[in-house]
Amino acid sequence: MATPHLLLDRYIDAESPLHAQDARVKLLLTLALVVALALLPAGAWVALLVFALIIWTAVYQAHIGLLRTMRRSLVALPFALVAVTLLITRPGELLLSWSFGPWRLAITDAGVTAFLSVLVKSWLSVQAMLLLMSITHFADLLRALRQLRLPPVLVAILGFAYRYLFIMTDEAQRMLRARECRSAALPGQPAGGSITWRAAVVGRMVGTLFIRAYERSERVYVAMLSRGFNGNLVSLDERPLSPNERGFTLLGTAAAAAVVWASYLFG
Amino acid sequence: MNWQNIADGLVLGLHIPDGFLSAPVALIWWVLTIGALALAVQRVGVELNERQVPLMGVMAAFIFAGQMLNFPVLGGTSGHLLGGALAALLLGPWAGVLVMSAVVTLQALLFQDGGLLAIGANVFNMGVATVAIGYLLGMPLLRTFGGKRWGLMLIGFITAWLSVMAAALLTSLQLVFSGLSATVVFPAMIFVHAFIGIGEGLITVAALAFVVSTRPDLVSSLAGFLNKEALQQPVDKRTIGLVTFVGLGFAALAALLSPLASGDPDGLERVAENQGFLERAMDAPYTIIPDYTVPFLGETPLSTIAAGMIGLLILFALMYGLALVLRGRSSDSRTRS
Numbered sequence: 231m232a233t234p235h236l237l238l239d240r241y242i243d244a245e246s247p248l249h250a251q252d253a254r255v256k257l258l259l260t261l262a263l264v265v266a267l268a269l270l271p272a273g274a275w276v277a278l279l280v281f282a283l284i285i286w287t288a289v290y291q292a293h294i295g296l297l298r299t300m301r302r303s304l305v306a307l308p309f310a311l312v313a314v315t316l317l318i319t320r321p322g323e324l325l326l327s328w329s330f331g332p333w334r335l336a337i338t339d340a341g342v343t344a345f346l347s348v349l350v351k352s353w354l355s356v357q358a359m360l361l362l363m364s365i366t367h368f369a370d371l372l373r374a375l376r377q378l379r380l381p382p383v384l385v386a387i388l389g390f391a392y393r394y395l396f397i398m399t400d401e402a403q404r405m406l407r408a409r410e411c412r413s414a415a416l417p418g419q420p421a422g423g424s425i426t427w428r429a430a431v432v433g434r435m436v437g438t439l440f441i442r443a444y445e446r447s448e449r450v451y452v453a454m455l456s457r458g459f460n461g462n463l464v465s466l467d468e469r470p471l472s473p474n475e476r477g478f479t480l481l482g483t484a485a486a487a488a489v490v491w492a493s494y495l496f497g
Numbered sequence: 498m499n500w501q502n503i504a505d506g507l508v509l510g511l512h513i514p515d516g517f518l519s520a521p522v523a524l525i526w527w528v529l530t531i532g533a534l535a536l537a538v539q540r541v542g543v544e545l546n547e548r549q550v551p552l553m554g555v556m557a558a559f560i561f562a563g564q565m566l567n568f569p570v571l572g573g574t575s576g577h578l579l580g581g582a583l584a585a586l587l588l589g590p591w592a593g594v595l596v597m598s599a600v601v602t603l604q605a606l607l608f609q610d611g612g613l614l615a616i617g618a619n620v621f622n623m624g625v626a627t628v629a630i631g632y633l634l635g636m637p638l639l640r641t642f643g644g645k646r647w648g649l650m651l652i653g654f655i656t657a658w659l660s661v662m663a664a665a666l667l668t669s670l671q672l673v674f675s676g677l678s679a680t681v682v683f684p685a686m687i688f689v690h691a692f693i694g695i696g697e698g699l700i701t702v703a704a705l706a707f708v709v710s711t712r713p714d715l716v717s718s719l720a721g722f723l724n725k726e727a728l729q730q731p732v733d734k735r736t737i738g739l740v741t742f743v744g745l746g747f748a749a750l751a752a753l754l755s756p757l758a759s760g761d762p763d764g765l766e767r768v769a770e771n772q773g774f775l776e777r778a779m780d781a782p783y784t785i786i787p788d789y790t791v792p793f794l795g796e797t798p799l800s801t802i803a804a805g806m807i808g809l810l811i812l813f814a815l816m817y818g819l820a821l822v823l824r825g826r827s828s829d830s831r832t833r834s
Binding site for chain 2: 260264368392393398433440
């Protein structure tokens, strides 16, 4: 069984100028990029190409594998099924049409443009996120979130959740394996009882997991207390962003805004 | 078990990726989510102590891992948990909101399961709305039927099913506001999630039953559930009124907005068709209001809206009547026993 965090953080310790950047800069620029992508009008192919080149250059610079990033970013593709409807609902020039009894399906050029735009935007946004997570330690990201004034409680919960995520998923996987081991079935026959029964088994597993998680959190809390936890989560390194970093962030955001603006102007 | 499969399983429904929401829609839901989270952070700060921070973190990890526990349903599909209603019932509303928000955020950050800009909407759908349904509906229902074990189970199922439906409805609404066609999005999402919700309901009920019988102390100390005195309190008229009002408000809002937002005149008709389909299993969908317009108003958007509202009112009245009948029965059995 692959340890999930190794799968997740495979390239996190690589060295590149991008890895060395402050997490706040990387987070803000990624956010700017994703917002800019969302703001683009349908069919702004030049702007999409510009953003794609920016992302791909950064991915290349970060040595995290261009092809791998592109492939992994297909995660959101199943959701595109929802967007297929764009093909047939936009008024525009007719490209293709079929009749099924009373219904008529007509694909228009505007529909195709809208559909492809959504697909490309989604694909690029996922790549930007993958890039961010591949070059930023999660702990750094959490610190960045705290420095960007997210409520400390929220950041602390995220931190604890990340820390125990792998323990709890290992626990869940052990439970799943145990269920498999005790679910013998004759070949060609379904294992287990009715769907309700199967759901009840899973429900009891969830309940067991809840109790184990709860008891673990009590132990964690006691361990924290015995190490002097007094209710405040403190952290070192509260350095403000340097003028260079501020400038870089602003410049990047402005550039993204300019591309969006230009695509409305000339699109 | 591999991580990609988990992500795939979850993607199917509710985690909206980036690119699908228009920027204004995404921003509106960011604002709503930030408001809800700010309130939750404040209330958790008032009601709970620092001990809750590791608890909520580990609970978020629990919900995340709990979503991996699945069971085969039909033809390679599997049922699994979303967990919002369960979190609300086990942890209480404010901690539930924070825990579910952490889960959704982590899924987006670590597994790109849901977009970055769409976190606002996704957290609201799966973190705020599911917990709100679980709690706002669960509490009054629990006060009504909760004295009995079967009452708790019934409530667990209803709130879990409705929380999934609420998340699916909100997701559809956001997609439709962003320009996708209501004609397809609403029926598809609602149809699929009506079934996913059943799995959610069954798992939630079994999990609740297990926790209640194994460690009742955990549940009562957290949310005041199964507390005999709290359960004996009658529901006051105001709570019923509030719930009714809020429900009607949402229904009316949905009816008002969906045909306008989609720019697609038959959007609501199809939703209605789908509701008919779900209720009467393949029966002819338009029997109450032909073609889902009110005759004397003619073929205008106003007519579609009016028809939608009437349809929703009928639906609501049916549900309310059912609730009254069930409550009558439960008080009967209580007096007898």
